[in-house]
Amino acid sequence: MSAICEQVDAALAGSRPALARLLSIAERSGPELLEIEDRISARVGNALVVGVTGPPGAGKSTLINALLPHALKDFDGVGVLAVDPSSPFSDGAILGDRVRMQGGEYGSSVFIRSMASRGELGGLARAASTAMRLMDACGWSLIIIETLGIGQVELDVMNLADTTLVVLNPGWGDTIQANKAGLTEAGDVFVINKADKPGADVTRTDLLESLSLLNREPPPPVCQSTASTGDGVAELWTALRDHQDYLEQSGQLDSARAHKQQLLVRRTITHQLTHEVERLMDSDLATSMLDQSTLGQLDLRQTVDRLLRELARPRG
Ligand SMILES: Nc1nc2c(ncn2[C@@H]2O[C@H](COP(=O)(O)OP(=O)(O)O)[C@@H](O)[C@H]2O)c(=O)[nH]1
Ligand SMILES: [Mg+2]
Structure with missing residues (x-):
């Protein structure tokens, strides 16, 4: 048995150090991902996944920490x-998150891990997907993924979640940014955190207005919380549970998962193809063909067909 398979079996049997080591391997997004995936595939699909997204500093980590005691009553x-694409694993900022979200008092019922990836485009979503599936296979029945809500990478990560919680703060700017980043559409539940600061009600009205334009049925709930004191966090947990119940009762859980998986695969392929095209266009072959094309010795179709064949050629 390979070393990876041994680690996977140990993790499946409940070893936290083995799981931690596998998550480090997943983070590197290397060829071992497939081996891990193969070994866990039969055990995946039991966990509910909540994604928590929003601008940096919105209070996502603090809120997750505050949600833990509520979540542990149900799971x-x-x-x-x-998941943070900008920070390497041992970065200070992430360490700060770890300190805030240590969950130490919950002992063996909480497993917290941060991950980043400087690998290829699309690598982070892929690594996060494997990491999430690993935790799922190892029996973690609720998985909470925190990610910044600012770019495509983050939205890809959010596609891994069954329920997406969007965290915003009081202030006009946030709602506008959320609309721009596609968060208004991505969110299943919204929360205005830092409700102890002025302007929470205005932001809520503003957000409800943006959401009403989308005509979603049922309309997503908009909660308010002060994560640092715990105010409103129980109500937020109830809203998240209600969304999960709704998914299960309406039969949407499976179809939504299939749809999200399809999006993830499609996005990963697109990213990889873009990368391959860049590499191809930098090659000697492409340079010489472009020269011939410019001189009129090849037409566009011939050039493109030849380069597409090169793209499809298996590399040894
Ligand atoms: N006043 C106030 N501060 C908060 C609240 N929630 C979080 N914070 C603070 O906001 C800062 C950023 O929080 P953090 O959880 O790291 O945000 P993240 O980047 O979204 O994960 C920290 O200093 C928190 O203590 C809140 O409800 N009210
Ligand atoms: Mg954080």
Whole structure:
């Protein structure tokens, strides 16, 4: 048996150090991902996944920490994965998150891990997907993924979630940014955190107005919380549970998962193809063909066909 398979079996049997090591391997997004995926595939699909997204500093980590005691009443184990594409794993900022979200008092019922990736485009979503599936296979029945809500990478990560919670703060700017980043559409539940600061009600009205334009049925709830004191966090947990119940009762859980998986695969392929095209266009072959094309010795169709064949050629 390979070393990876041994680690996977140990993690499946409940070893936290083995799971931690596998998550580090997943983070590197290397060829071992497939081996891990193969070994866990039969055990995946039991966890509910909540994605928590929003601008940096909105209070996502603090809120997750405050949600943990509520979540632990309904789930016997909670895994938290903080995904940040900009920070390497041992970065100070992430360390700050770890300190805030240590969950130490919950002992063996909480597993917290942050991950980043400087690998290829699309690598982070892929690594996060494997990390999430690993936690799922190892029996973590609720998985919370924290990610910044600012770019495509983050939205890809959010596609891994069954329920997406969007965290905003009081202030006009946030709602406008959320609309721009596609968060208004991506969110299943919204929360205005830092409700202890002025302007929470105005932001709520503003957000409800943006959401009403989308005509979603049922309209997503907009909660308010002060994560640092715990105010409103119980109500927020109830809203998240209600969304999960709705997904299960309406039969949407499976179809939504299939749809999200399809989006993830499609996006990953697109990213990889773009990367391959860049590499191809930098090659000697492409340079010489472009020269011939410019001189009129090849027409566009011939040039493109030849380069497409090169793209499809298996590399050894
Ligand atoms: N006043 C106030 N501060 C908060 C609240 N929630 C979080 N914070 C603070 O906001 C800062 C950023 O929080 P953090 O959870 O790291 O945000 P993240 O970047 O979204 O994960 C920290 O200093 C928190 O203590 C809140 O409800 N009210
Ligand atoms: Mg954070």
